[in-house]
Amino acid sequence: MADPFYITTAISYPNGRPHIGHAYEAIATDVIARFQRQMGRDVFFLTGTDEHGLKMAQTARDRGVTPHELATEMSSLFKAMDDRLEISYDRFIRTTEAEHHAASQEIWRRMEANGDIYLDRYEGWYSVRDEAYYDEKELTVAETGEKLSPQGTPVEWTVEESWFFRLSKYQEPLLAYYAANPDFIRPEARRNEVVRFVEGGLSDLSISRTSFDWGVKVPGSDNHVMYVWVDALTNYLTGAGFPDDTARYERFWPADVHIIGKDIIRFHAVYWPAFLMSAKLPLPKQVFGHGFLLHRGEKMSKSLGNVVDPLDLADTFGVDPLRYFLLREVTFGQDGSYSAEAIVNRVNADLANSFGNLAQRTLSFIAKNCEGVVPTGGKGDAADDALLAQVSEAAAEMRAAFNDLGLSQGIEAWLKAVFACNQYIDAQAPWTLRKTDPDRMIAVLGTLYVAIRDLAIIIAPVIPGSAAKLLDQMGIPAGERTHDVIGDRSGVESLAISGFRLSAPTPIFPRLELPAEADA
Structure with missing residues (x-):
């Protein structure tokens, strides 16, 4: 039987339309998956959408629809992008699926059984945009006096009852694991960043919310929903059949590699392995944090007006030319420009x-x-x-x-x-x-x-x-x-x-012309 190879993208947060960064990650992961299939491996390629959390609830409220209606509409746009770009995923997962809720609740029970979850009161800084909590020491202050997260997003002081995960307990086990497995986090710059963060000390992590109800219910505590990252990261286990499809799980878990953006390396290389250690489950073999894709050397933002729809690029230049350019031009793991x-x-x-x-x-x-x-x-x-x-x-x-x-x-x-x-x-x-x-x-x-x-x-x-x-x-x-x-x-x-006869061939790669609008 062929050797298994399990590869994932990060699942995309669909509170907005897909952008070129989503396309770049999907294309790079697809190339690796297709290559491994060529090598005779039994590849399972997982991608999908991360549909819970406060951002989704707020966006749905602002648009006058339910969170599930918003999630279904927006998830379909990400799936359409993947299909247009010839992404050969084996499963497109949605975190609203019942199967995923069951997997998330099972890993919660296992962490709880290990004594790593306790009830307390959360007071601290929270970024709605990042769906992340930050220590005071991590914040910066804008010229306006507004406090900002390390990602430059606004934070707000939050007070509520919360279940906590004993992340502090895993500081030394994580550092020991990084030392014993130097290729667990790649490239090296990402690894160094994570090691420095963990060496700086880990605080216990708030992992539930009571201020909204759009998410996976905490087992035995229905007024709480799971912190979106507990739920989101568990998708990789759900895709591998956890907990009920034991044959599939034993074949494909642990994942060979998670391909993710460098801005979410902490969640994948600190929180995720700590959750798995607590649940007594094997850790993925590798987490690879790729760089950002810049437009003419600038980070894309709506305020700059340089956010580009990847499907527009595919329509203008062709799917394969776009795929080729992104992977030929950008050193994988570093930032690149187009x-x-x-x-x-x-x-x-x-x-x-x-x-x-x-x-x-x-x-x-x-x-x-x-x-x-x-x-x-x-x-x-x-x-x-x-x-x-x-x-x-x-x-x-x-x-x-x-x-x-x-x-x-x-x-x-x-x-x-x-x-x-x-x-x-x-x-x-x-x-x-x-x-x-x-x-x-x-x-x-x-x-x-x-x-x-x-x-x-x-x-x-x-x-x-x-x-x-x-x-x-x-x-x-x-x-x-x-x-x-x-x-x-x-x-x-x-x-x-x-007796095969070659017909007059059709050119496969016609020359491209620059669009009338240079930034089309």
């Missing part, structure tokens, strides 16, 4: 001019000069083997990089092989060989056919629709699109034997 000009320039240079042109001129030449018969045999030489070796080496580099979540580095390795193929076709000049040495031409074209197939296969997780169209045109069977075939000529040779 603009219309940057997308057009990168996609035209890498996909249209380099890979697209390589495929189009090679396949067109075969369709026209070989009557569409896939070229095999011919007069080979060392240059042919050297090229396929370079492509195989690039595939190996890409596998290593993607396994380590080095997405842009993996794409760079692929691009080096694309450049090598373009240098090879220019040096071999099959259009000249057609007259001077037809046998040599056949060997060159056959080598290029194998190389283009291999390049399409290894970039497929990034640009799945485009790669599939190219491989379809080339007659490559669906079952022969894994890394196992890289460098192997036999599959291409069997195409020729089967």
